[in-house]
Amino acid sequence: MVQFLLRRLLVALLVSVTVLTFAFALTRLSGDLAISIAGPNATANDIEVVRKAYGLDQPLITQFFSWIGRAMVGDFGQSYFYRERVSTLIFSRLPITLTLGLVGLGIAVSVALPLGVISALREGRPIDRVISLVALVGQAMPSFWLALVLMITLGLNLGWLPISGTGTWQHFVMPGIVLSFSAIPALLRLTRSGMIDAMAADYIRTARAKGLSRMSIVLKHAARNAAMPVVSIAAVQLGFMLGGSIVIETVFALHGVGFLAWESISKNDFPTVQAVVLLLAVIYTLLTLGADLLNALLDPRLRAQ
Amino acid sequence: MTAPLLEIDRLDIGFGPLSAVRGASLQVRRGETHCLVGESGCGKSVTALAVMGLLARNATRNAVSMRFDGQELMGLDEKAMSRLRGDRMAMIFQEPMTSLNPAYTVGSQMAEVMLRHRGGTRRAALDRAAELLAKVRITSPGMRLGQYPHQLSGGLRQRVMIAMALMCSPELLIADEPTTALDVTVQAQILRLLADLQKDLGLAILLITHDLGVVARTAHHVSVMYAGQVVETAPVADLFANPMHPYTRGLLSCVPVPGKVRPGDPLGSIPGMVPRVEHAFAGCAFRQRCDLARPDCAGTIPRRDFAPGHDYLCQIEPAALVTA
Structure with a gap:
């Protein structure tokens, strides 16, 4: 178990370092930063001043290590656009994105898992086909379009939910629903196929031969074995939701990290871009690590590795 | 004689157009081992699963009756069956690894x-x-x-x-090829264990196997299955001494007996293949492979008694078979 943990930690660390390097490299590859910071009307002299002031005249390797060194202690520098510390900027927006992501995942899981299980137990029957069809339609639906439809129906026509902003928990319901649509099909299909495989396994026949109740066979013996791929994909989906909610945050005017990423990219605010990329990478890595640990709890064979 | 613990009367199992078991009857007495022998696909495993109520959804099960300790199992709902399973009747399988x-x-x-x-x-x-x-x-x-x-x-x-x-101290243990997947030395240990447990606990065992060596070592009674039918039933000694059905004889000739087989002698084998059996199948399923086949083997086949507790399913009379 300890070995398993150490190995996973090492992998997580390597992934983080790689992403760190890429985040740094990509921003430097998008043109001369000094020119874009100085603005369109800057003279050659201004640009040189800017270059010196931001340390862009240093060799790349020096810039890289000084950035990493500061990033380690949470100092991502000053945002060029907001004139605020990047860390303050990000941490003021992170709760919104986290709330949105967790609400989205919560909705996705509570819809996809039961439907997946029902689908698997009724494999090939009408209810299974209907569920698969609905999942397919859900997957094919563009999220901005779904967002607008929900805003018009639930928000404007019925007046049940607020259509933009972050004031109350109700504000997160609609964006959460839209976000969950991206995760439901994958979770549902994995749950379904995992349950179908598990229910056909020899140990299920044993469980039936033991006279266990249907409930215990499905929820205890089959579900635990079907859960592992679902846990892994759920972690990836959550990561995707946290990093990929740009459209939804924009449509619903939720000023979260996704919205910030979009803004800073379009404004060439590269300290912010770097920090956001790094943050999302770390979150991704942590989620994967969390999924691995959860799987190790579910499957004793993993612990033995 | 007390009533058998398990009494299957003319069990039929079908999978779509195919007939897996046709009119199989067998009885397992308390404290005894009843071996169900036959080659792969002859219907012995599905017979066992049918007793436990564990057949796949696409299977159909019919029987005149199937009694466990006097209680009719046919028509018992899943809930009542699940109360019996694991409690009064238990089952072990061929695949210990999974x-x-x-x-x-x-x-x-x-x-x-x-x-x-x-x-x-x-x-x-x-x-x-x-x-x-x-x-x-x-x-x-x-x-x-x-x-x-x-x-x-x-x-x-x-x-x-x-x-x-x-x-839960079951009265009946169904063991479906419990030693097939194991090393030979382990096989022997498991068989000895089953025999000892039977003596200790008075267990009735329905042992499914294709291995006549296992039959000889463990069985009290034997039923031989071929293409979904029980073609012969006998006490174990009787079956080995006087196999009646041509298929049983063929099976026994496939087993080399120490002292009787000289190096270089070919081992016995049964020519031909098991036919595909659909619901309308009539006559003896073994007749294409049988040396003694006659034209009337395509008709209705009677079940004949040879000795007390020893019967077989064949057109040919005992007297004619003994001399054959």
């Missing part, structure tokens, strides 16, 4: 049988589990309770399966 759930400890999987059928505390169920692990001769049972299936060898897992089957 028959235990990889995600739960041995102790937890054993305990749940007790908790389901008898209730009581988890502690008491685990104590019972440890006691049975010792009974199937697993060393340090207390430690094994906390282990997961992947930590055990195939032989150990099959012992765990047996111990688990015994949790």
Whole structure:
């Protein structure tokens, strides 16, 4: 178990370092930063001043290590656009994105898992086909379009939910629903196929031969074995939701990290871009690590590795 | 004579157009081992699954009657069947490697049988589990309770399966090729264990096997199955001494007997293949492979008595067969 943990930690660390390097490299590859910071009307002299002031005249390797060194202690520098510390900027927006992501995942899981299980137990029957069809339609639906439809129906026509902003928990319901649509099909299909495989396994026949109740066979013996791929994909989906909610945050005017990423990219605010990329990478890595640990709890064979 | 514990009267099992078992009857007495022999696909495993009510959804099951301790099983609903399974009748399988759930400890999987059928505390169920692990001769049972299936060898897992089957002291144990997947030395141990348990606990065992060596060592009574039918039933000594049905004779000739076989002699074999049997199939399913086949073998085949408890399904009279 300890070995398993150490190995996973090492992998997580390597992934983080790689992403760190890429985040740094990509921003430097998008043109001369000094020119874009100085603005369109800057003279050659201004640009040189800017270059010196931001340390862009240093060799790349020096810039890289000084950035990493500061990033380690949470100092991502000053945002060029907001004139605020990047860390303050990000941490003021992170709760919104986290709330949105967790609400989205919560909705996705509570819809996809039961439907997946029902689908698997009724494999090939009408209810299974209907569920698969609905999942397919859900997957094919563009999220901005779904967002607008929900805003018009639930928000404007019925007046049940607020259509933009972050004031109350109700504000997160609609964006959460839209976000969950991206995760439901994958979770549902994995749950379904995992349950179908598990229910056909020899140990299920044993469980039936033991006279266990249907409930215990499905929820205890089959579900635990079907859960592992679902846990892994759920972690990836959550990561995707946290990093990929740009459209939804924009449509619903939720000023979260996704919205910030979009803004800073379009404004060439590269300290912010770097920090956001790094943050999302770390979150991704942590989620994967969390999924691995959860799987190790579910499957004793993993612990033995 | 007391009534048999398990009494199957003319069982039919079908899968779509195919007929897997046709009018199979057999009886298992208390405290005895009844072997069901036959080649792969002859319907012996599905017969066992039908008794347990564990047939796949696409299977159809019919029988004149199927009684367990006098209780009719046909028409019993899933809930009532699940009360019997694991409690009064238990089953172990051919695949010890995959028959235990990889995600739960041995102790937890054993305990749940007790908790389901008898209730009581988890502690008491685990104590019972440890006691049975010792009974199937697993060393340090207390430690094994906390282990997961992947930590055990195939032989150990099959012992765990047996111990688990015994949790509620069943009257009937159905063992479907329990030693086929195991090493030869382990096979012998498991068979001896089953025989000892039978003596200790008065278990009735329905043992499914294709191995006549296993039959000779363990059975009291034998039923030979061919293409979904029980073609011969006899006490074990009688079957080996006076096999009547041509298929039984063919099977026995496939087994080399020490002292009778000289090096270089070919082993016996039965020419031809098992026919595909659909519902409308008529006549003897063995007739294309049979040396003694006659034109009337395509008609209705009678079940003939040879001796008390020894009958066979063949057109040919005992007297003609004995001399054949």
